[in-house]
Amino acid sequence: MKKILLACSAGMSTSLLVTKMEEHAKTIGEEAKIWAVGQDKAKQDMAEADVVLIGPQMSFLKGELQKAADQYGIKVDVIDMMAYGLADGKKAYEQALTLMGDK
Amino acid sequence: MEKIDVNTLTAEQINFMLILHSGNARSKIIEALREYRAGKPEVADELLVQAEADLSVAHEIHFKLVQQEASGNKVEFALLLMHAEDHLMSTLSMKELVKELLEIFKEKKL
Numbered sequence: 001m002k003k004i005l006l007a008c009s010a011g012m013s014t015s016l017l018v019t020k021m022e023e024h025a026k027t028i029g030e031e032a033k034i035w036a037v038g039q040d041k042a043k044q045d046m047a048e049a050d051v052v053l054i055g056p057q058m059s060f061l062k063g064e065l066q067k068a069a070d071q072y073g074i075k076v077d078v079i080d081m082m083a084y085g086l087a088d089g090k091k092a093y094e095q096a097l098t099l100m101g102d103k
Numbered sequence: 104m105e106k107i108d109v110n111t112l113t114a115e116q117i118n119f120m121l122i123l124h125s126g127n128a129r130s131k132i133i134e135a136l137r138e139y140r141a142g143k144p145e146v147a148d149e150l151l152v153q154a155e156a157d158l159s160v161a162h163e164i165h166f167k168l169v170q171q172e173a174s175g176n177k178v179e180f181a182l183l184l185m186h187a188e189d190h191l192m193s194t195l196s197m198k199e200l201v202k203e204l205l206e207i208f209k210e211k212k213l
Contacts, residue, residue, distance in 0.1 A: 012186050013122050016115070057126030057190065060133040085107070085123040086116050 002032040004096045006079070007042035007065075008055030017079070020089025021096075032093075043068045051100045052076040053092065056084060075099045109167055114179050117164060121187035124161035125194045128154040132194070132201050139205055147205060154198055161191050 006014035014036035025032040037045050039058055046052050046069050054062065059078040066076040077099055083091035109117060135150035172178045
């Protein structure tokens with residue numbers, strides 16, 4: 001089971017992206033737990049994630065979040081601009097898998 | 104990022120585009136303050152210029168929505184649109200403030 005955490009300032013835009021990513025995972029028959037949180041909760045929730053994707057409005061926090069994620073051995077990255085701007089669940093999901101590697 | 108024709112986007116995608124560009128600007132504005140703190144005022148200035156470019160893209164999209172509604176074609180309301188507006192407006196005030204602050208810091212040699 002792939003566990004993908006999305007975070008943005010209020011957890012709102014990424015919540016919508018979650019739905020689209022889940023739909024994509026379902027169509028390709030993969031089991032995934034995808035959820036979105038606001039930036040305050042990201043550090044706490046990443047303990048249960050395989051990868052963390054953050055919204056563009058939080059990219060200045062990438063370094064800080066990656067530092068926190070290092071203790072769990074997971075990666076943090078900013079959601080691809082095209083994937084985010086077009087609310088493209090497939091693209092965001094694929095980005096998460098690439099970051100996850102063979103986890 | 105390649106130029107996207109806003110007219111081909113759904114209402115939801117337009118809202119996401121607004122948040123994307125305001126969000127990019129927001130990150131750059133905060134980075135500008137951090138770079139200034141780190142003793143790199145020229146990097147800070149450059150980041151603010153980039154933030155302004157991001158904001159003008161967001162503004163362009165926003166302006167199209169305003170024009171659309173003004174021409175009698177009502178823009179569909181959504182919580183996400185309100186959220187996108189919030190992002191754009193708060194980032195615009197942030198940019199104005201940070202720009203002023205950096206000028207003060209420079210003048211006072213902080």
